[in-house]
Amino acid sequence: MRVQVCIIGGGPSGLLLSQLLHLKGVDTIVLERQSREYVLGRIRAGVLEHGFADLMREAQCGERMEREGEIHHGFFIAHDDRLDRVDLAKHSGGASVVVYGQTEVTRDLYAARDRLGGKVIHNADDVTPHEVNSDAPYVTYRAGDEIVRIDCDYVIGADGFHGVSRKSISRGVLKEYERVYPFGWLGVLSRTKPVSPELIYCKHERGFALCSLRSQALSRYYIQVPLTDRVEDWPDNAFWAELKRRLPDTVADALITGPSIEKSIAPLRSFVAEPMRYGRLFLAGDAAHIVPPTGARGLNSAASDIYYLYHALIDHYERHDDSGLDAYSGKALARVWKAQRFSWWLTMLLHRFPDHSDYENRLQATELEYLFSSDKALGSLAENYVGLPF
Ligand code: RFL
Numbered sequence: 001m002r003v004q005v006c007i008i009g010g011g012p013s014g015l016l017l018s019q020l021l022h023l024k025g026v027d028t029i030v031l032e033r034q035s036r037e038y039v040l041g042r043i044r045a046g047v048l049e050h051g052f053a054d055l056m057r058e059a060q061c062g063e064r065m066e067r068e069g070e071i072h073h074g075f076f077i078a079h080d081d082r083l084d085r086v087d088l089a090k091h092s093g094g095a096s097v098v099v100y101g102q103t104e105v106t107r108d109l110y111a112a113r114d115r116l117g118g119k120v121i122h123n124a125d126d127v128t129p130h131e132v133n134s135d136a137p138y139v140t141y142r143a144g145d146e147i148v149r150i151d152c153d154y155v156i157g158a159d160g161f162h163g164v165s166r167k168s169i170s171r172g173v174l175k176e177y178e179r180v181y182p183f184g185w186l187g188v189l190s191r192t193k194p195v196s197p198e199l200i201y202c203k204h205e206r207g208f209a210l211c212s213l214r215s216q217a218l219s220r221y222y223i224q225v226p227l228t229d230r231v232e233d234w235p236d237n238a239f240w241a242e243l244k245r246r247l248p249d250t251v252a253d254a255l256i257t258g259p260s261i262e263k264s265i266a267p268l269r270s271f272v273a274e275p276m277r278y279g280r281l282f283l284a285g286d287a288a289h290i291v292p293p294t295g296a297r298g299l300n301s302a303a304s305d306i307y308y309l310y311h312a313l314i315d316h317y318e319r320h321d322d323s324g325l326d327a328y329s330g331k332a333l334a335r336v337w338k339a340q341r342f343s344w345w346l347t348m349l350l351h352r353f354p355d356h357s358d359y360e361n362r363l364q365a366t367e368l369e370y371l372f373s374s375d376k377a378l379g380s381l382a383e384n385y386v387g388l389p390f
């Protein structure tokens, strides 16, 4: 088989790129290791920046997001029994974010690929990129006993942090930057009315907590837990009790609890791989970079990669102009690093670090005091949270 662009990974990055390219007449295939049900069973991001929402509209996938997504103009930071609001609209020149789950984004993208008859192969085993440093790259995968070969012009590695694409770049070329945090987030999804119509990020001496939502009937809560904890250590009642301890009293009193319908632990990590291009292989999204979820940047950073790649590939196919492809890695990384900085900063601001000294704890408290005493500091928080321009 031959296609113009072979995309490894059927998460939001891969699906979005294939949909955008298809609409411009570029032939793609998406190879996904898991089943569709498995991909749609993962509960991940909840906050989309407007640049991402625009891209979904351009991909003709924005209809349900417009109808069901919630526009949020602010969020709260709880600390020291106070609840301070960050007015995103005021501090970022009127911008906002959309609360709409990654699961729904992915569902909409699959539906759009199906409508256009896009090629998406699920349960593709042993996906392997070959000869990406030549003019004739190809990708193989196994379907049962059969090895299928796909020849293409370009290979896109959109296969997440644990994918094969990044690993196929020569060790001498790739530089990896990493920070692993000494804790994870335990997340619970419950069919209950959210405690607050807007998100609440809570800094507490027992550890960070987050009150988020998917809709006004579906809540998503997180608490910081040690890396040694397992989901089995946290029956629902223990989770709700610990969450309440970390919330300001007025919020804890208003919390409606219920059975969890999903519960998982995500370790927190910051990671960047450079460069994001190796010959005819281009990395995008979590395949090249990971952020801790604190700033809600992960999926949004993936979206800016897709935006740059999409335009670069269209310039190549429509105008024989390769300048976008040549500039891709540098351009994408410049924005990626700013998302890294912001996610790291917000993580350091709001979590409890077991090995921090009293001095570092006082500095952390001072950073928060400063934030809420300075319109300029709030402006910096707001412009990063709603998303820097692509
Ligand atoms: P994904 O979603 O990991 O998709 C990659 C796909 O590739 C497949 N794959 C392979 N396919 C073929 N062959 C192989 N060898 C393969 N290896 C892997 C996988 O099965 C998968 O389907 O990467 P993508 O598309 O780049 O999307 C990135 C986002 O998923 C991620 O950045 C966000 O979820 C991060 N994130 C958040 N981002 C935000 O922008 N806003 C948020 O509010 C937000 N909250 C979160 C988050 C991530 C979280 N976790 C669990 C890490 C909250 C959490 C708890």
Ligand code: PHB
Residues within 6 Å of the ligand: 044, 045, 046, 047, 199, 212, 213, 220, 293, 294, 295, 296
């Ligand atoms: C979520 O709802 O899953 C969510 C929201 C905001 C974050 C991280 C996760 O910063």
